[in-house]
Amino acid sequence: MVNTLRTIPLFTVERLSIYLRTFRESLVEGMDFISSTEIGKRNDFTAAQVRKDLSCFGNFGIKGKGYNISELINTLETILGLDREWKVAIFGLGKLGGALASYKGLKNARFNVVAIFDVDPKKVDKTYKNIPVYHSDMLKKVVREKKIQIAIVAVPTDSAKATIQRILDAGIEGILNFTEARVPYPDEYIMKNINLAGELESISYYLIHSDR
Amino acid sequence: MVNTLRTIPLFTVERLSIYLRTFRESLVEGMDFISSTEIGKRNDFTAAQVRKDLSCFGNFGIKGKGYNISELINTLETILGLDREWKVAIFGLGKLGGALASYKGLKNARFNVVAIFDVDPKKVDKTYKNIPVYHSDMLKKVVREKKIQIAIVAVPTDSAKATIQRILDAGIEGILNFTEARVPYPDEYIMKNINLAGELESISYYLIHSDR
């Protein structure tokens, strides 16, 4: 029985990308089918977890054999929305924004960076790696014209809250935030935070609080 | 009653960094005390969540008044292990590794990058932003000499698995992995993965699967 989309556990969605990567990797290795046990082994998940996750979307497995790899790649790409091209804008062309803008992995994964926003007069109204760089004041206009759907935020943390507010106002519904700022937002939007300091601090915590 | 460290929920630890940041921010704003309600409002958590998290480590609040901000900053820094300096190595001096190596936020947060590893002859045996760059073959020796405790991995995904294996072998117990590779590891170690593609794919999923 296929689950309705509302009831998919949040964490299942996060793991879907990992399964997709595992399927792609095993395809390259020349495999045709892969079992939930093997998928789990490669990612430190239990086999039951893998099966339950995948079964949310359909009965893809063949008992006694496993999952058809190329079929599942297509299926997961469709589920994740990778069957279309997403228009992405990067905010802040600094060290991190520059690295992200020149990152091939994004485009290969159907996330196409079509605009960069900054406020530095030395950077705006030029191109960077063939991507036009606009002044942030142009935000609404450019978003409308280019139909930008996803924003990646890499401005200094100080200006992050205001920048994110303006992104929400401009109607961009998906935000990936690399700054330490944490901004509450309406339910209709989706924002994910990648917090380097936070990750390192968790690591620090665990290194201390375990006898080794 | 103070919880023993074993029983701290995983998710509480992740939120600790966020609370710390909120305390610091409110200190800058000139506040002395802050309530669980206000902490929650700034981060989209319930007040009860905030109180329960903090109460894992002690009774820090004053009823009717809230939490003493500068006291809690010290307390959280100690809990998270930010009362000491951590020695960090970056693996892969490419676009991302370069951005990370020059990121001031790390050092300010007590994470001190003392070595960079790469394999490119054009990059090794020089310094980058005053940080020595070593060939990866020197890993064990340098780790021993510099007492490196945390590794940040930013090598190409293809070489990630082997690199992480060697980092584990060298006895570095904390790893922050920016590549898409996912590597199982022994319990005594702690590894966190930051997966850009995965985050964007979740965003893509949610943009599709919700009627807006």
Add this chain to the structure above:
DNA sequence: GTTTAATTGTGAATTCTATCACAATCTATT
């Protein structure tokens, strides 16, 4: 064709997290 081995899909049980709701207690005011 029959048997053996492998593997799925999934209810039930378990474990882990978050929220509720309120007594207890402190602050601030008069």
Add this chain to the structure above:
DNA sequence: AATAGATTGTGATAGAATTCACAATTAAAC
């Protein structure tokens, strides 16, 4: 020093996510 208002800390409750465990099914071997 009495009162009103705010806020904590936490046991009880509800909710989510994970794991267990096994019947059902298919593949592969003989």
